[in-house]
Structure formats: structure tokens, C-alpha cells
Amino acid sequence: MTTPAAQTAASLRAAGRAPAQPFAVALGDGRELVLHRILRLLPGKRIVGEAELADSRVLAKLFIAPGSARHWQREREGIAALAAAGIPTPALLHAGELAEGGHALLTDFLTDAVSLAERWQAVARLPAGHSDALAVLAPAFAMLGRLHMNGLVQDDLHLGNFLVRGSRLMVIDGDAVRALTPGQPLQADAASANFAILAAQLPAGWDEHLAPLIDAWRQGGEGLPALDPAALRAPIAHTRDARLKDFLAKTRRDCTLFKAEKTFERLTIAVRAEAEALAEILAAPDAAIARGSLLKDGGTCTVAKLEHADRPLVIKRYNLKNARHALSRAWRPSRAAHSWVEGHRLAFLGIATPAPLAIIEERAGPLRRRAWIINAWCPGQDLATHLAPYIDSGPPPAEAEALHTLFATLHRERISHGDMKATNLLWHDGQVVLIDLDAMQQHRSAASHARAWRRDRARLLRNWPADSALWRWLDANLPPA
Structure with missing residues (x-):
């Protein structure tokens, strides 16, 4: 040894x-x-x-x-x-x-313990408020109630800081634990603020299902103050927005989650856990495209699928058509960088999209040239093909629920896709998966989003005949224009 x-x-x-x-x-x-x-x-x-x-x-x-x-x-x-x-x-x-x-x-060292975050992954796709998801979440909120009952707060609340060992739940990361009123229950404002941190770890759909989480929290003790679900929504939204902003900033720099390398000629960013496996592709992306199978080869982009390390991947290269096009793109963030950020935005928000694994930009100092993005491959069928048998009847229950969930979530988050062709929507594993994120945008204002949503909605409906049952179902069930 x-x-x-x-x-x-x-x-x-x-x-x-x-x-x-x-x-x-x-x-x-x-x-x-x-x-x-x-x-x-x-x-x-x-x-x-x-x-x-x-x-x-x-x-x-x-x-x-x-x-x-x-x-x-x-x-x-x-x-x-x-x-x-x-x-x-x-x-x-x-x-x-x-x-x-x-x-x-x-x-x-607890060899037989698992984090509550691992337990959550098994139920995260269930609708907000589902009893199986509540069964995972309720113990964490009950434990938070015990902390608050004893005057303690945890400033880094997330499901990974709760360990399950047998039937026992444990709290870890003492660095983030503070005693505000030792031995005495927290006041309502402090309890609400700390409750909001944990609730903000959940998808926004849970904001409409806070009552059972509050009920679980109150199991911590009879001396806990009353919490108002309506009053909690603003601090939860603020905390969630701050988390998203912080996470997206990390996607652009070298950190625990991402590996970034920058020279005068090149910028490469990869999910750190994937960087070693992707090293060959990152070094020579065009060679990887050449040995793959072309899915698209146009003036603005080239897309290929390839098998790499026994795993299917998609590489998309953003081309420069001519000198004028190259000059127009030189000072702006590359389309690969935009798609990279938007892919991670969707993943953070729990919206299905192929995992973005890495990007490469050719550079001349601050000037950008060609760029590549590497994504996981999604084997799903595009909606134009998948829903073709249902044009005269409307979508089956599973597809109907998935479509409703996707567009309600996009609308709530003020996200527009920008190219809502049915071929950019894949049906896979019981979900509608979004691809081709080049024009995706999360809007700051309701007015800007409303304009973009009208365009997205109209483009989506144009995928099917206006006199079909499927078109009528979509028109009735999509968020209004």
C-alpha cells in the first residue's frame, strides 16, 4: 500500500x-x-x-x-x-x-446515510403538492420548525444539508447555524425569512402549496409563530431569483461546478464533472463533428450527433457566413454562450432540456469568432411526429398534462423560446423537452414577455391545422395571448 x-x-x-x-x-x-x-x-x-x-x-x-x-x-x-x-x-x-x-x-462518518436531496430527485418531477413529494419535504420543514423552536436558524438551507439515516433525519453544516434566541422560539419575521430560504429551493409551483409545508414546520413546537402563506411568497421569490442569478454567474467562470479556461485565442467552459471525459472533444471539436453523423449543415450552424465514451452527444457549431456576419458577431456574446446559459437556466428551474455540458469559443482577445456547444443527446420524438395521430382528438392525458405544465411554467417565469416549431419540442420520458435555445429569453417586464409570448403562442399553433381538435385543445389550454 x-x-x-x-x-x-x-x-x-x-x-x-x-x-x-x-x-x-x-x-x-x-x-x-x-x-x-x-x-x-x-x-x-x-x-x-x-x-x-x-x-x-x-x-x-x-x-x-x-x-x-x-x-x-x-x-x-x-x-x-x-x-x-x-x-x-x-x-x-x-x-x-x-x-x-x-x-x-x-x-x-455515516456510511448508511443519504441526503434528502437524493431522496428529492426521485419525486422532483411530480406535480407541486403531490403527496409523495410532500412525504420527502415534510420532515425537512418539521426539522426546521425544531430549529426555530430552539431559537436557531440555518443560513444555508437546502435539502443537501439534511441527512436521512434509517428513519432519523439529521442536520449538517454547523458553519451556517446561528443561535438568535437560544432556547426561545424565533420571532415571526426571523422565522419567515429562514423558512423562505428553504422554500425557495423548490420549483416555483410550490408557492401555491405552502400550507402543508407550514403545517409540517409547525410540528416543531407549539410556541412557533403563525406564518402567512401569502406574505411568504415575496421573500421566497426574491430568494429564488437571487439563487438563480448567483448560479448563472457561476456558469461563466471557473468554480466548483464549472471548469473555465481562457487564453487569447480560446475560451472553454465545461461542467467540471464532465471536463475530463470531454477533453478530446474540447481540444478538437471539428474533428468530433467530422466523425459524427450530421443532423444539420447550414450557413449559420452545423449540428452533429456522435458517440463518445459510450455516450450519445450533440455538438452544434455556430458558423460565420462571411466577413460582415463575423464582424456583427465579434463583440456580442456568442450564440453558444447564450444557449449554454439558457440551458442551465431551464435546468435550474426544473424545465426539461438536454443537459448543456460544455462550450468553446474561438477568440482574438475580446473578439469572438466561431463557437461550439456540446449537449447531452435526447432520444425523444419531436411533437410534430408524436402528436400526428392525435390531430383529430387532442393530446392523450400524459401529453396534455406535460404540455400544460411546461407552458404554465414558462409563462410564470416570463420565458420566451423565440422559435416554437414543433421540431424544437421533443416528447421523452413523459416530458416535453425544449431544444434549440438560441433565441430563448427570460424577460424582466410583463409587457416585454407578453409580446414575446404572443409570437411564441402563434408559432406553436401554426404547427397544426387550425380546424383540428389538437389546435383547438392547445388554443384553449395554453396561457392566453
Whole structure:
């Protein structure tokens, strides 16, 4: 067995995103901690991973920044506050300095625990308010009620910070736990604001189903204040908008989720978890297109499907027709970059679209030239083909529900597609999947969206004969123009 390399806080900072694994660090009390697998990493700041101390498996949080003491102490105090309130959380095993700078905090490693976020994935596509989805969410809101009953708030509320172990729910991430009124229930304004953070993690359709979530929250104790669903909608919407804005900003830069590399001649951004697998395509996208099968080869774009690493992908290259076209595109964000952001916007909002995996832009300094986007392949059938048998009867129940859900969500979010051809709507796995996002836009004003929606609506209806039952169903069930 290879002996783990000895590291210090300084060497781990210098390693950035790529510390060699496994590695060993010396604790301040002389014991050696061996970290076998990194689970989360904030370069130069914090490393979280599965580790071993004296033959015991632990979850290790290493605070390696020069000013790490503040965050380490806050995490320690948060865990202590949870324990004092009787809130289930992994047991704290050790909190202390590293031998050569930095700090460590060790807790139980729960091998048989799953996050509530994982449980949610199985029910996330169910309609808002569905009993199976509520069964997953209710324990988190009940646990939040227990926190609030004891005067605690969690400032980084999301389903990933709740662990399920057997029938027991636990709260993690003590760094975000604060005691506002220790031992006393929170006041209504503080409770509402913190409740809104958790509710904002859900699709906006849940804003109409807050009552059962509030009922679950009130299970935390009889001393909790009353919450008004109507009054909660504004702070929930504000928090959700802020989350979306923050997430979309990350899609444009190097961070935990995305890998970005920029030179004078090129910009490449990829989903970090996909970057290694896509490296060959990112290095030579035209060669990848050449070995794929062409789906479209026009003046403005070329689209190909290819198999790569036993996975079907789609590459779309945005071409430059002539010098005038090249000049007109040079100063604007590329169409690939626009589609990249909009694809991630849809995914964030829970709207089905093929996963955007990477983009490439040819550049000459600030000037953009050709660009490519790589997406996952969706094997669905376009709606023109799929709904052809139902022109005289209207869509079947599953398709009708999916169409209603999609367009109600797009309308609520003020999103216009810009090219609502039936071939840009695919039926797959019980959902209507949107593709070709070049002209997609989320509008700031209701008036701007209304104009765009009228165009989208009219274009969608033109896909079918105006005297057909399908056309009449769509006209009656789409949001009005």
C-alpha cells in the first residue's frame, strides 16, 4: 500500500483543486489524519473528505486558509448549538489546530446515510403538492420548525444539508447555524425569512402549496409563530431569483461546478464533472463533428450527433457566413454562450432540456469568432411526429398534462423560446423537452414577455391545422395571448 504523502495547510493551499489523494496531515495533538477521498473542495480554503484517524473512519473538514480560525470556530459553535438543542447531527469527535497551521474538525462518518436531496430527485418531477413529494419535504420543514423552536436558524438551507439515516433525519453544516434566541422560539419575521430560504429551493409551483409545508414546520413546537402563506411568497421569490442569478454567474467562470479556461485565442467552459471525459472533444471539436453523423449543415450552424465514451452527444457549431456576419458577431456574446446559459437556466428551474455540458469559443482577445456547444443527446420524438395521430382528438392525458405544465411554467417565469416549431419540442420520458435555445429569453417586464409570448403562442399553433381538435385543445389550454 502506498504511504500517503504528508501535507500541510500551506501545501494543500498550493495544490489548488488537485491535492494528491490520499494524503496525511498532522493534528496539533500529534496524531496523524489520513484523508482518502475528497468529497468537497474550496480551493485554498476548505477540504471535506472521508478520512481515517486511529483506525476509525471519520468525516474531516480541513480549514486551510490563513484566516481559517473564524470559520472553524463558527462550525464548532454551530454543532454545539445543535447538540444543545437536541437537534440530531453527526457527533463531533475532534476540533483543533493542525500541526503546521490551519484547523481540523472531525465528525462521525455515516456510511448508511443519504441526503434528502437524493431522496428529492426521485419525486422532483411530480406535480407541486403531490403527496409523495410532500412525504420527502415534510420532515425537512418539521426539522426546521425544531430549529426555530430552539431559537436557531440555518443560513444555508437546502435539502443537501439534511441527512436521512434509517428513519432519523439529521442536520449538517454547523458553519451556517446561528443561535438568535437560544432556547426561545424565533420571532415571526426571523422565522419567515429562514423558512423562505428553504422554500425557495423548490420549483416555483410550490408557492401555491405552502400550507402543508407550514403545517409540517409547525410540528416543531407549539410556541412557533403563525406564518402567512401569502406574505411568504415575496421573500421566497426574491430568494429564488437571487439563487438563480448567483448560479448563472457561476456558469461563466471557473468554480466548483464549472471548469473555465481562457487564453487569447480560446475560451472553454465545461461542467467540471464532465471536463475530463470531454477533453478530446474540447481540444478538437471539428474533428468530433467530422466523425459524427450530421443532423444539420447550414450557413449559420452545423449540428452533429456522435458517440463518445459510450455516450450519445450533440455538438452544434455556430458558423460565420462571411466577413460582415463575423464582424456583427465579434463583440456580442456568442450564440453558444447564450444557449449554454439558457440551458442551465431551464435546468435550474426544473424545465426539461438536454443537459448543456460544455462550450468553446474561438477568440482574438475580446473578439469572438466561431463557437461550439456540446449537449447531452435526447432520444425523444419531436411533437410534430408524436402528436400526428392525435390531430383529430387532442393530446392523450400524459401529453396534455406535460404540455400544460411546461407552458404554465414558462409563462410564470416570463420565458420566451423565440422559435416554437414543433421540431424544437421533443416528447421523452413523459416530458416535453425544449431544444434549440438560441433565441430563448427570460424577460424582466410583463409587457416585454407578453409580446414575446404572443409570437411564441402563434408559432406553436401554426404547427397544426387550425380546424383540428389538437389546435383547438392547445388554443384553449395554453396561457392566453
